[in-house]
Amino acid sequence: MGLLATGTPLEWPEAKKVADHVRDWGIEQLLAIWRRAKGKERDALLWGDEIEYLVVCYDDEEGRVRLSLRQADILKALAEDEKLLSQGGGVPDLQRGHTNTGDTAPTFHPEFGRFMLEATPGKPWGIGFKDLLDVEPNMKRRRDIAKEHMAPSESPITLTTFPRLGSPDQPITPYYPPSGPKLRSQFVPDEIANPHIRFPTLAANIRARRGRKVQVNVPVFKDEKTPWPWWDPSVKYDLHNWPEDDDVRNGAVKENQIHMDAMAFGMGSCCLQITFQAKNIEEGRKMYDQLSPLGPVLLALTAATPIYKGFLADTDVRWNQISRAVDDRTPEELGEKPLRDNRWHIPKSRYASNSTYIAQDPRLRQEYLDPELIIDPALKQRLLDGGMDDLLATHFAHLFIRDPIVVFAEDLKELDLDAADHFENLQSTNWQHMRFKPPPPGSDTGWRVEFRPMEIQLTDFENAAFAIFIVLVTRAILSFDLNFYIPIRRVTENMETAHARDAVNREKFWFRKNPFPEKHTKGAEEAGSRGPSRPASPKGPVEAEHALLSIDEIVNGQTAPANGATSSRATQAISKAPDDLFPGLIPLVESYLDSVNVDVETRCELAQYLSLISKRASGELWTAAKWLRGFVRGHEEYKADSVVSEKMTYDLVKAVERVAREEGRDGFGKEMFGR
Amino acid sequence: MKLVLSTSNIMGGGPSVIRRAAFEKSNTELTTALRGNIVESQQGVSIENTDGTDNRTHESPPPFEAWTSLEDSNLFIPAVDFTHSGLAEDRPQYDITVKLFYLPDVPTEQRGAHTREAIDLVLKELHVPSIDLLIVSFPGVAFDADDEEEDEASDDVASGRSSSENGEIDDIDVMLETWRALEKLHKEGIIARLGLSEFGTQRLMKFLPKTSIRPSVDQINVRDCCVVPKPLILYAKQEEIELLTHNDCTNILPRGTLRELLGPGHSGAGILADHEREKGLHGEVEPQWVVKYTAVVKNRGVVENKGYFAVAKLV
Numbered sequence: 001m002g003l004l005a006t007g008t009p010l011e012w013p014e015a016k017k018v019a020d021h022v023r024d025w026g027i028e029q030l031l032a033i034w035r036r037a038k039g040k041e042r043d044a045l046l047w048g049d050e051i052e053y054l055v056v057c058y059d060d061e062e063g064r065v066r067l068s069l070r071q072a073d074i075l076k077a078l079a080e081d082e083k084l085l086s087q088g089g090g091v092p093d094l095q096r097g098h099t100n101t102g103d104t105a106p107t108f109h110p111e112f113g114r115f116m117l118e119a120t121p122g123k124p125w126g127i128g129f130k131d132l133l134d135v136e137p138n139m140k141r142r143r144d145i146a147k148e149h150m151a152p153s154e155s156p157i158t159l160t161t162f163p164r165l166g167s168p169d170q171p172i173t174p175y176y177p178p179s180g181p182k183l184r185s186q187f188v189p190d191e192i193a194n195p196h197i198r199f200p201t202l203a204a205n206i207r208a209r210r211g212r213k214v215q216v217n218v219p220v221f222k223d224e225k226t227p228w229p230w231w232d233p234s235v236k237y238d239l240h241n242w243p244e245d246d247d248v249r250n251g252a253v254k255e256n257q258i259h260m261d262a263m264a265f266g267m268g269s270c271c272l273q274i275t276f277q278a279k280n281i282e283e284g285r286k287m288y289d290q291l292s293p294l295g296p297v298l299l300a301l302t303a304a305t306p307i308y309k310g311f312l313a314d315t316d317v318r319w320n321q322i323s324r325a326v327d328d329r330t331p332e333e334l335g336e337k338p339l340r341d342n343r344w345h346i347p348k349s350r351y352a353s354n355s356t357y358i359a360q361d362p363r364l365r366q367e368y369l370d371p372e373l374i375i376d377p378a379l380k381q382r383l384l385d386g387g388m389d390d391l392l393a394t395h396f397a398h399l400f401i402r403d404p405i406v407v408f409a410e411d412l413k414e415l416d417l418d419a420a421d422h423f424e425n426l427q428s429t430n431w432q433h434m435r436f437k438p439p440p441p442g443s444d445t446g447w448r449v450e451f452r453p454m455e456i457q458l459t460d461f462e463n464a465a466f467a468i469f470i471v472l473v474t475r476a477i478l479s480f481d482l483n484f485y486i487p488i489r490r491v492t493e494n495m496e497t498a499h500a501r502d503a504v505n506r507e508k509f510w511f512r513k514n515p516f517p518e519k520h521t522k523g524a525e526e527a528g529s530r531g532p533s534r535p536a537s538p539k540g541p542v543e544a545e546h547a548l549l550s551i552d553e554i555v556n557g558q559t560a561p562a563n564g565a566t567s568s569r570a571t572q573a574i575s576k577a578p579d580d581l582f583p584g585l586i587p588l589v590e591s592y593l594d595s596v597n598v599d600v601e602t603r604c605e606l607a608q609y610l611s612l613i614s615k616r617a618s619g620e621l622w623t624a625a626k627w628l629r630g631f632v633r634g635h636e637e638y639k640a641d642s643v644v645s646e647k648m649t650y651d652l653v654k655a656v657e658r659v660a661r662e663e664g665r666d667g668f669g670k671e672m673f674g675r
Numbered sequence: 676m677k678l679v680l681s682t683s684n685i686m687g688g689g690p691s692v693i694r695r696a697a698f699e700k701s702n703t704e705l706t707t708a709l710r711g712n713i714v715e716s717q718q719g720v721s722i723e724n725t726d727g728t729d730n731r732t733h734e735s736p737p738p739f740e741a742w743t744s745l746e747d748s749n750l751f752i753p754a755v756d757f758t759h760s761g762l763a764e765d766r767p768q769y770d771i772t773v774k775l776f777y778l779p780d781v782p783t784e785q786r787g788a789h790t791r792e793a794i795d796l797v798l799k800e801l802h803v804p805s806i807d808l809l810i811v812s813f814p815g816v817a818f819d820a821d822d823e824e825e826d827e828a829s830d831d832v833a834s835g836r837s838s839s840e841n842g843e844i845d846d847i848d849v850m851l852e853t854w855r856a857l858e859k860l861h862k863e864g865i866i867a868r869l870g871l872s873e874f875g876t877q878r879l880m881k882f883l884p885k886t887s888i889r890p891s892v893d894q895i896n897v898r899d900c901c902v903v904p905k906p907l908i909l910y911a912k913q914e915e916i917e918l919l920t921h922n923d924c925t926n927i928l929p930r931g932t933l934r935e936l937l938g939p940g941h942s943g944a945g946i947l948a949d950h951e952r953e954k955g956l957h958g959e960v961e962p963q964w965v966v967k968y969t970a971v972v973k974n975r976g977v978v979e980n981k982g983y984f985a986v987a988k989l990v
Contacts (some may be wrong), residue, residue, distance in 0.1 A: 042764070044974035127976030279975055479686055479978035594897070594922040595686075595978045596971055597772055597808070600908075603920040604901040 007408030012208035043446030185262035266325020284447035296494035555617035557584020716753035787856035
């Protein structure tokens with residue numbers, strides 16, 4: 001979450017009137033930032049992870065678990081404690097069991113959901129391999145510190161979504177009735193959102209702009225005794241508190257779909273996001289492009305979201321639900337009505353997979369770009385006139401097709417070119433799976449890229465594994481000059497594919513077959529000092545460059561023989577068509593590690609992380625989604641009808657906490673860890 | 676005549692750097708990269724000769740004289756252009772590690788000279804005055820985690836029980852002899868730190884007291900990295916020796932492999948002749964040493980330049 005600026009927020013009709021104003025100033029601020037920072041060079045690799053928690057509250061006597069809405073109190077306790085920390089005392093034995101002296105204390109942040117908490121390391125990580133060893137203990141320490149500042153009955157858990165959020169029993173504490181003026185949800189109260197004025201305004205203005213409530217429909221999982229066709233039994237059709245109560249009478253509810261109607265159902269999900277600082281703008285643009293095709297793969301690999309609103313879903317990941325939960329497009333923009341008041345038909349929500357590539361890279365072929373990308377031509381022209389190149393101007397002119405949602409009246413008085421508030425207003429409400437982040441004004445921070453698709457994992461072991469894996473993949477990309485480009489529309493397609501139940505083992509994804517630079521020839525070589533790799537201009541049909549691969553093939557490589565295959569078979573495969581067999585992300589990372597000095601302890605630790613990811617990809621180990629679904633279906637109370645009851649939710653959340661603590665060492669959840 | 680084979684920068688050079696599967700021999704990187712560099716150089720010549728018309732696939736390979744260079748009875752395979760710097764940024768940005776493989780069947784008294792030759796080539800290639808770390812690999816020394824568990828008094832660690840593949844074993848005194856040459860390079864300011872590979876506790880205990888510049892690194896094969904014996908970890912910590920991982924095999928360039936690489940035939944470079952009547956060079960190749968160099972941008976963890984030189988005698 002960005003900075004929580006405050007002031008007098010404009011209601012939607014007023015905010016709409018000043019949208020152009022905010023965009024114009026946002027573009028001017030962007031140009032000022034870009035001019036100042038485009039020559040910034042030689043920044044170190046610094047990176048950070050964000051862990052998000054649900055705060056749950058147990059009622060052990062009744063066998064119930066609810067979401068705790070005490071975010072503000074918990075943050076206050078943490079803040080006061082941090083003061084004590086900086087004064088050098090007052091917190092005895094902060095990190096039992098995970099001693100790591102000399103560390104900067106982690107920091108905690110509010111999130112959209114009032115039942116959520118976000119924690120980041122106190123200072124960014126580097127690439128020193130010892131740093132990598134600190135990540136997991138630091139995550140564990142964050143969890144411990146969070147827990148210590150909660151009530152005894154409360155716990156932070158790293159589950160993407162609360163299984164019964166929005167159920168009729170209102171599993172929140174303290175209790176508030178649903179159907180408030182901001183969200184107008186029939187399932188959750190306004191108090192479900194962080195009370196900071198930014199958040200209710202965000203939700204209310206998205207709804208107002210859209211002209212109705214958001215519609216978050218997820219296919220229900222059809223089990224043996226699930227009534228079919230299935231209509232969400234928790235929907236009330238006879239509410240008349242708000243005009244939006246008509247939505248469900250006008251077809252918002254769909255057959256065989258779990259129906260949800262508020263931003264909290266999406267933005268209340270926990271993610272694992274990683275941000276990298278690049279050496280310069282050029283490297284940042286390259287990382288943005290090269291990580292983009294990996295997004296859907298990592299989404300499927302980290303799948304952890306099989307339950308919504310008390311029902312098993314037929315999908316495994318959170319992504320589309322968040323996308324729909326913040327979809328502010330009008331019927332005209334959605335193509336449901338002819339364009340009259342709106343400028344464009346917009347194919348994607350503000351929260352969606354990327355639609356642009358931005359690197360000035362000779363390997364980026366015109367064919368990879370979206371031919372129907374929507375941009376604001378006037379704003380693009382302004383960026384071009386300001387000196388920005390076409391690709392980057394196109395990217396931002398695409399982000400700026402959206403309206404600003406939360407506008408504070410006070411901010412419109414004077415344009416401050418040393419600030420970034422108007423730019424960030426648009427930038428930070430474009431929730432794509434990659435984010436290209438210019439240096440914030442007045443700081444020494446460099447150009448950064450944020451990798452956003454991953455789901456939070458149940459344990460810190462897994463969260464550290466995936467965070468570090470992505471870091472190592474970026475190092476392999478830069479070291480080997482890898483090329484993962486496929487047409488951006490294929491990435492969008494992959495993002496949909498990643499939603500399918502058990503997509504990690506059952507689906508195939510478009511992926512580039514040969515990630516290596518074009519073979520160079522000695523005669524035509526050597527423009528710079530960087531040695532051989534001046535890529536030749538690409539040739540051949542784009543369609544021949546990529547193929548449908550399983551996640552196993554993408555992660556472990558196409559030549560890696562499945563269980564027991566002989567080496568001769570694999571050798572044969574290599575000699576046949578080495579350029580057409582994808583080598584695998586893990587072998588690429590291993591090769592990178594073979595090329596740098598890594599101490600035995602670190603390498604051993606990294607081997608455990610890589611092994612986890614390798615086995616998740618091969619199906620030998622289960623994703624959290626598969627395990628959670630299995631837990632529900634194996635529960636004594638489960639009636640094979642897709643319903644996840646209160647008691648099942650209680651047991652499930654307890655189980656999740658046990659897994660987070662034991663990480664499979666006690667044999668519980670060993671399907672996920674193999675130990 | 677001396678043959679100087681090189682890979683040039685193999686980063687970004689494609690599949691040769693990628694470990695495809697665990698069963699693959701770890702010298703595949705070296706041989707594939709050497710072959711790749713040869714083929715590219717041959718193609719470069721073909722292109723120049725044919726004015727860009729691409730019919731090289733049907734041609735026989737160009738004569739090796741066209742893409743190699745002979746300097747003072749050193750045949751560079753392929754010709755190396757030392758005029759471009761191998762590094763984009765200033766020297767202090769990099770961590771430069773060099774690993775020198777002494778090969779079996781090479782008289783040990785030549786190692787001093789070989790070391791200097793190898794380091795000179797790397798300095799010339801990378802356009803730097805010094806390197807950060809030189810790790811040496813002695814032939815036949817193989818780390819064996821199980822041996823570590825044995826009786827500390829056991830005296831035959833250096834006498835061959837822990838070695839397997841290559842037969843030839845150096846004793847500590849011979850290795851120390853070599854070490855003196857490394858110490859000299861250190862004192863000259865050319866090498867900042869020295870390292871060993873595959874040394875177990877007992878070998879280290881014998882070795883350390885007799886050095887004047889102590890090794891600061893001991894490299895262990897990655898497949899053993901999770902089973903490194905506790906005594907070694909403790910001893911290394913106590914002696915301030917970093918235990919690092921590698922994925923090289925000790926017998927990195929067997930004679931047969933080199934002969935095949937340079938010989939006639941489909942996969943050869945067409946430099947060595949098989950029979951008296953064939954065109955090409957005649958004689959036996961005797962691999963002398965192999966050196967691997969790696970330049971990593973320190974604060975970004977990016978491997979910018981990595982390559983090998985391999986030197987053989989033709990007699």
